[in-house]
Amino acid sequence: MDVILLEDVKKLGKKGEVIKVSDGYARNFILPKKLGVEATAKNINDLRLQKEHDKKLAQEMLEEAKALAAKIEEKPVVLAIKTGEGGRSFGSVSTKEIAKAVTDQLKLEIDKKKMVLENPIKTLGTHTVTVKLHKDVTAQLTVKVVEE
Structure with missing residues (x-):
């Protein structure tokens, strides 16, 4: 049968x-x-x-994932962290904070679990974070970390 x-x-x-x-x-x-x-x-x-x-x-x-990837790669996200003498940072920037900043600044909803960040960001400057939107689509999110 x-x-x-x-x-x-x-x-x-x-x-x-x-x-x-x-x-x-x-x-x-x-x-x-x-x-x-x-x-x-x-x-x-x-x-x-x-x-x-x-x-x-x-x-x-x-x-939809390709369109979202294009929007993510257009603009950088700016985050401010506290720093001490010599530019040393207090704490770090995690994917949770990056996701909140993306929601506030770019008006896009991105799950923090989709962001690939080997180590939390602890230095000032521009960093690139990979965001997996779909099994075939990844986007590069630019994160600028500035002094608070």
């Missing part, structure tokens, strides 16, 4: 695949547990339409 999987099944296949299994296995395991449906012409057509819809949504998300 041909079955369309609705979920990933270990050692059998991934969601959306059409697989051939024995009638008993399909009737007693896959169909009752809602892991798959019988591969009729209607169900195969529904699967094709669903895949096209998912592909369209993924393309729209990619376009």
Whole structure:
């Protein structure tokens, strides 16, 4: 019997695949547990339409991420930190502070978890922070750290 999987099944296949299994296995395991449906012409057509819809949504998300990346790379974000004698800083700038500054200055919402910062910024000057917006799109955010 041909079955369309609705979920990933270990050692059998991934969601959306059409697989051939024995009638008993399909009737007693896959169909009752809602892991798959019988591969009729209607169900195969529904699967094709669903895949096209998912592909369209993924393309729209990619376009939105590219547009957001362009906005991020346009302008720098300016942050002020306290410094002592000789330009030594008190504390550091973290992704949480950068995300808040982006929201305040650029009017964009960026999750702090999407920013890649190996070490917190502890020096004055211009720094570049990588922002992962999509699996295929990354942006370079310019952060200018000035003395308060």
